[in-house]
Amino acid sequence: MGILWAHGEAPLFTDSEEAKKILAADPWVSALIVQRSRAFVKAKQEKAGIPVTAFPPRQPPRRAEYSLRKVYGRLLEILELAFAKGTPLFTPPMYYPLYYYKGSSKDIDAGDKNRQEAVVALIRTGFLKRFESSVEAFRGSCERLLVKLLGWATANVQTDEERQNLADWRETHIKLVEAIKAHQPDLFAVGDGDEDEGDDDVAEDEFMQSFEKLKREEYDVACMLTETFEDLDQLVEFFAELDKFDHRNDDKLKKLLKLLKEDPALSTGKVLIFTEFADTADYLLERLTAAKITGVERIDSRTSGRNRLAVIRRFSPYYNNSTSPKLEEAGETEIRVLISTDVLSEGLNLQDAARLINYDLHWNPVRLMQRIGRVDRRRNPEIEKALAADHPDQIETRKSIIFHNFLPPAELNELLSLYNKVTRKTLRISKALGIEGKKLLQEDDDYQDLQHFNESYEGKKSAMVLLELECDDLFKADPDLKERLGNMPLRLFSGKVHPTLGTRAVFFCYRLPALKEGEWTTPGGPCRWILMDLAGGAMLDEPTQIAQFIRCIPLTPRVTVIDPPSLADLRKTVESHIKNTYLKSLQAPLDARPVLLAWMELN
Numbered sequence: 225m226g227i228l229w230a231h232g233e234a235p236l237f238t239d240s241e242e243a244k245k246i247l248a249a250d251p252w253v254s255a256l257i258v259q260r261s262r263a264f265v266k267a268k269q270e271k272a273g274i275p276v277t278a279f280p281p282r283q284p285p286r287r288a289e290y291s292l293r294k295v296y297g298r299l300l301e302i303l304e305l306a307f308a309k310g311t312p313l314f315t316p317p318m319y320y321p322l323y324y325y326k327g328s329s330k331d332i333d334a335g336d337k338n339r340q341e342a343v344v345a346l347i348r349t350g351f352l353k354r355f356e357s358s359v360e361a362f363r364g365s366c367e368r369l370l371v372k373l374l375g376w377a378t379a380n381v382q383t384d385e386e387r388q389n390l391a392d393w394r395e396t397h398i399k400l401v402e403a404i405k406a407h408q409p410d411l412f413a414v415g416d417g418d419e420d421e422g423d424d425d426v427a428e429d430e431f432m433q434s435f436e437k438l439k440r441e442e443y444d445v446a447c448m449l450t451e452t453f454e455d456l457d458q459l460v461e462f463f464a465e466l467d468k469f470d471h472r473n474d475d476k477l478k479k480l481l482k483l484l485k486e487d488p489a490l491s492t493g494k495v496l497i498f499t500e501f502a503d504t505a506d507y508l509l510e511r512l513t514a515a516k517i518t519g520v521e522r523i524d525s526r527t528s529g530r531n532r533l534a535v536i537r538r539f540s541p542y543y544n545n546s547t548s549p550k551l552e553e554a555g556e557t558e559i560r561v562l563i564s565t566d567v568l569s570e571g572l573n574l575q576d577a578a579r580l581i582n583y584d585l586h587w588n589p590v591r592l593m594q595r596i597g598r599v600d601r602r603r604n605p606e607i608e609k610a611l612a613a614d615h616p617d618q619i620e621t622r623k624s625i626i627f628h629n630f631l632p633p634a635e636l637n638e639l640l641s642l643y644n645k646v647t648r649k650t651l652r653i654s655k656a657l658g659i660e661g662k663k664l665l666q667e668d669d670d671y672q673d674l675q676h677f678n679e680s681y682e683g684k685k686s687a688m689v690l691l692e693l694e695c696d697d698l699f700k701a702d703p704d705l706k707e708r709l710g711n712m713p714l715r716l717f718s719g720k721v722h723p724t725l726g727t728r729a730v731f732f733c734y735r736l737p738a739l740k741e742g743e744w745t746t747p748g749g750p751c752r753w754i755l756m757d758l759a760g761g762a763m764l765d766e767p768t769q770i771a772q773f774i775r776c777i778p779l780t781p782r783v784t785v786i787d788p789p790s791l792a793d794l795r796k797t798v799e800s801h802i803k804n805t806y807l808k809s810l811q812a813p814l815d816a817r818p819v820l821l822a823w824m825e826l827n
Contacts, residue, residue: 280578282600282625288483288581290630292356294475299465303355306458307348317448318376318435320344324444357499357584358476359469360507366466367404370459371411372435374401377452379435380445389449393456400463471511476630480508480583481515483628484561489621494539494577497563498595499584502526505563508583512561519560525567532567535559540576542611543604549614566591574598576611578618580627600625691771717791719784719825720776728758730791731774731824732798736806737816744816751821752806754798763801773826786825795820 293300317324320340322332351369354361374394381387394401405412438445471477480497484490499505502524509522523535537544539559541551551558566586568574577599586592612619699706722729731753738749755764755773764770802818 279602280600280622280625282596286626286628288479288628288630290476290479292476294473295359295477296355296469297465297473299462299469302461302465317380317452318372319347321438321443321448324448326442326444353584354501354503357501358504358507359466359471359474361501361503363463363466364408364501364503366459366462367408368411370401370456371404371408373452373456373459375435377449377456379437380449382440382445386446386449389453393453397456397460400460474511476583477508477511479630480581481512481517483581484512484517485515489579489626490581493560493579493618493621495561495579495581496539496568496574496577496599497561497581497583498568498586499563499565500586501584502565504583505565508563512563517561519558520563521559521561522563523568524565527567535562536568536572536574540574542607543573543575547610547614566595568598572598573601575601575603578622578625580625582627582629584630596625596627599627691768714822715820716822717784717824718782718822719786719827720780721783722773722826726759727773727826729773729826730756730758730786730794731770731826732756732795733821733823734798734802734818735821736802736818737812739812744812746817746819752802752818754801756794756798758794763798774824783827784825785827791825795823 296303320343322337322340325332351365354365377390381390438448440446484495497508499508505522505524509520512520521535521539523532527535534556537546538551538556539562541547541558548558562568562574562577580596580599582592582595586595608622611622732755734752734754735746736749736752737744737746740748753765753767753770755770757764799818807816807818
């Protein structure tokens with residue numbers, strides 16, 4: 225769930241409370257998202273009588289401070305001025321042609337306009353994110369933008385004056401274009417990419433002509449071309465400053481090198497460094513290697529599947545069916561510092577490392593949690609013994625998980641409040657789904673969890689976890705209970721006296737239909753608890769709230785006082801509610817109906 229800005233206007237969408245309510249009530253969220261805290265996993269293992277999984281304690285995140293002004297110098301000021309213009313960089317032509325539409329605004333499709341504004345906002349912020357990431361990521365963005373602007377201009381020049389202006393610009397900056405072409409030849413690729421097909425100049429001309437040609441009777445193309453040339457000149461100014469860049473002044477890089485050389489664990493143990501961009505990964509590999517950091521390797525989306533698995537095994541051999549001695553016997557070099565884009569952020573065992581560095585932030589807090597989850601995972605006691613035997617110097621380091629975040633510095637705040645955006649997203653996800661530990665970006669984070677995860681990272685169990693464990697206790701105390709429940713008829717009805725004076729309610733338990741293998745079926749579908757509070761006039765559907773109303777023991781006396789017609793009316797109301805919420809949201813057919821499993825009145 226995000227926030228988009230266009231032309232400095234107010235957010236197009238933002239309402240965290242509404243989002244929280246929608247997600248909490250969404251049946252797909254309830255059916256598809258299952259979160260298990262460490263407390264739940266440990267409790268389940270204890271009840272099953274199996275060894276409890278070892279989870280390393282996670283220390284609060286550590287913030288790495290650096291200065292963008294020291295990194296870029298005057299370039300930061302130039303960028304600030306470029307984005308402070310009346311029509312800032314990226315407003316114009318190819319991204320937002322409707323901005324230059326000649327006709328009536330009534331003729332513009334609102335959906336198309338919103339999409340183009342959203343693209344403008346995303347491209348601007350993405351450009352700035354790469355600026356914050358590294359000089360090479362920013363250079364790559366500038367190169368791609370320049371080539372696209374040239375392509376669009378080539379497709380849309382029409383008058384002799386316009387053609388001459390384009391020819392003059394290309395002739396003046398021919399060395400720059402050729403340098404970009406040598407650095408990123410794929411930007412000029414055409415056809416199937418066959419290098420032997422045609423002359424380079426012809427290929428470039430074909431590429432330039434591949435952009436959309438706008439109708440001049442509909443769009444102010446002359447104005448668009450003027451602003452395109454202004455943007456091209458702005459990029460030339462960027463490149464002039466980039467050519468003066470000296471990596472020895474890169475304050476962000478220097479802070480990383482200081483960590484890797486001076487921190488006792490980071491200087492000797494396994495370290496996983498995450499960045500969003502392959503250009504940054506390449507830059508870090510080059511600079512870390514030059515700084516004599518040993519055992520460094522890079523992996524990104526360009527790394528083939530087979531090579532990727534080999535890199536993973538070399539970095540984390542013990543948790544990927546190998547060991548350091550086995551790698552040495554096979555003639556493979558073990559990796560100590562692995563630089564990766566988010567291709568490694570999910571579903572991989574990299575627990576050989578206990579240290580992680582986020583060199584730049586991903587905007588999606590879930591992706592940040594997935595990054596941390598590569599090293600902050602369950603540990604196998606046998607594997608840990610083998611690792612400690614081969615690497616006794618790492619025993620102390622492995623006693624905890626530590627990760628460092630390079631958060632965007634203050635100089636970028638006016639251009640892009642990246643940290644604040646991530647914070648807002650993190651807070652929303654925390655409220656809707658839950659973040660274990662409540663600390664994701666820096667040590668003083670305190671994200672609250674309003675959906676059953678108020679427990680701390682290691683210990684306290686949430687209400688929902690306690691309810692599930694209570695159910696396990698019932699089955700353990702009465703081994704035949706599960707089978708008897710399965711053999712009971714549907715629509716069982718009962719009632720009981722509630723100890724709270726004034727309570728008057730009816731509880732319903734329904735099995736809901738679900739789409740399985742192309743057909744709507746009830747068996748195997750999700751269960752839904754609903755309680756109609758007749759005294760308060762509310763409808764509850766939160767199991768942890770309902771449990772306190774319906775909890776009873778075998779000796780609890782059965783009491784029913786509500787007349788059958790009233791009960792029937794209540795049942796119709798509840799089934800209508802299920803139809804208008806759950807079934808309509810899934811676009812279920814009319815014959816897909818919920819099945820009443822049991823119900824109970826409370827008085």
